Amino acid sequence: MKQISLRFPEEFLEEIDTIAKIEYMDRTALMKKALRKYITMELEEGRLKEIVVRRYLEGKINYGNLEILLGKGDAQAVKASKRIMDKGEELAKKLA
């Protein structure tokens, strides 16, 4: 596991610690649980997925990131859709 350092306002940290105490968890476990819940919920709603696709199309994230966030099947679908959109001009010339 990798260690990271985060900065929170003191009041927010107090809130986190109080909830962690009630839930019989440590601070790290609570934050992991909260982040996992956020990622799952946002991915299910599609909002985060759409942002991920936009960032990939803008070249801001690579295919590896896309696959981590969407899973292999959806990542391949996005990559193929982009390729087919890119080839649209060539196809249009043939159809014209």
Next chain:
Amino acid sequence: MDTAALISLVHGDILDLVLSQFKIIVSNVIIEELKRVMKFKDPDGRAAKKILSKKDELEIQEVTKNELDKFLSARVDPGEASCIVIAKKRNVKALISDDFKAMAELEYYSKKYNFKVGLCSALIKTLILRKKLKKGEAIKIFERIGNRRNWIGRPIYQYGKERL
């Protein structure tokens, strides 16, 4: 052409123009899918109803269950599978689909059986080249289609619009 692509054309308000400019082949499976979609009281349902009202302007090719079974997968539904069967059989100029989730497999089969695959956006670009649409109109059509699509389709159409 698959169900999603036909519905995109209605959302883009260019079904009539496309039908007047291209010979569109659909399968009996697509017609059945449209009949099911038509039951929904939403924009897709209304779009399906409109497409079915133009059924006489489409060429309907019969595809049997046996023919489409081998192309079915978790991402390729009977509608798209029937499009692959037709593209393979009929020497079509292109298989047009807007079902983004199936795109990787459609691309795979297009290479395997040597046919072209495209999104509705390719037809819109063709209409610009044929001078049937102006670029400004095409941009609005991309926006209308994108707004009705899912989390893959929306950004893909946005991406396509920026490159028109």
